[in-house]
């Protein structure tokens with residue numbers, strides 16, 4: 077049985093991943109960690125450790141204390157926030173990853189690190205973006221994610237460290253809100269549709285990006301972590317996607333269930349520029365071939381589930 081340390085547990089993915097992993101591997105085999113403790117988050121339930129990933133000693137202490145053999149490294153600053161403070165994004169995303177890999181090397185841990193569609197840039201082919209293609213991102217987040225993929229591959233080649241990752245698209249979920257991402261509109265829109273029947277979108281119509289519902293994202297991580305290493309030609313990181321839509325597409329889908337919902341545009345040019353530099357749609361055939369990636373939710377089924385879960389949560 078694996079003994080897993082999750083860093084950045086209080087973020088959008090971590091908040092659900094910790095519980096999902098505990099159901100799969102047992103509560104005591106999944107150590108949640110974050111640089112601070114938010115008492116209202118379920119992910120701060122025990123076992124929990126304070127781990128600031130820019131402090132290598134804190135990572136090492138948690139790994140040794142719990143005899144960890146796998147690190148799921150989620151701690152990162154996302155795309156929109158990264159542009160507000162590139163130095164902090166570099167410090168957390170790069171030094172945090174370097175510290176994690178070093179601790180993993182010293183303690184023989186496997187490492188799974190999510191990458192992102194942000195590794196691509198304006199010169200990347202936009203439609204059905206291939207697994208192996210041009211990667212010249214124009215955000216600090218994207219720069220750290222490309223460098224992170226290379227660093228993880230380096231540790232695999234040089235030290236035989238078992239490193240793996242996926243390039244996540246925008247993740248849509250109903251437990252914890254995302255923070256500081258370009259794709260966040262696709263989460264906010266559901267909350268606003270239910271609460272106020274209207275949403276002011278910070279991205280323009282026609283801005284297509286890949287997206288995925290959280291249950292598929294959680295499954296992707298476990299599936300890749302458990303994949304037979306002899307089948308992995310790629311490691312860091314695999315294109316994966318479940319759907320691609322623009323603001324008009326998601327609004328139209330929501331309108332089927334909330335007929336009086338209305339969307340307006342109030343485009344944020346800085347975030348729009350980031351979105352335009354990313355692919356419209358990814359080719360994820362290598363993940364499908366090498367480890368059986370096969371998402372369950374599309375826009376229609378995700379929308380039904382999101383509205384159902386959120387209306388219960390918001391008491392609407």
Ligand code: AKB
Pocket residue numbers: 154155156191192193194217244245246247256257258259260
């Ligand atoms: C972001 O928008 O920054 C993230 C991502 C696609 O990595 N959701």
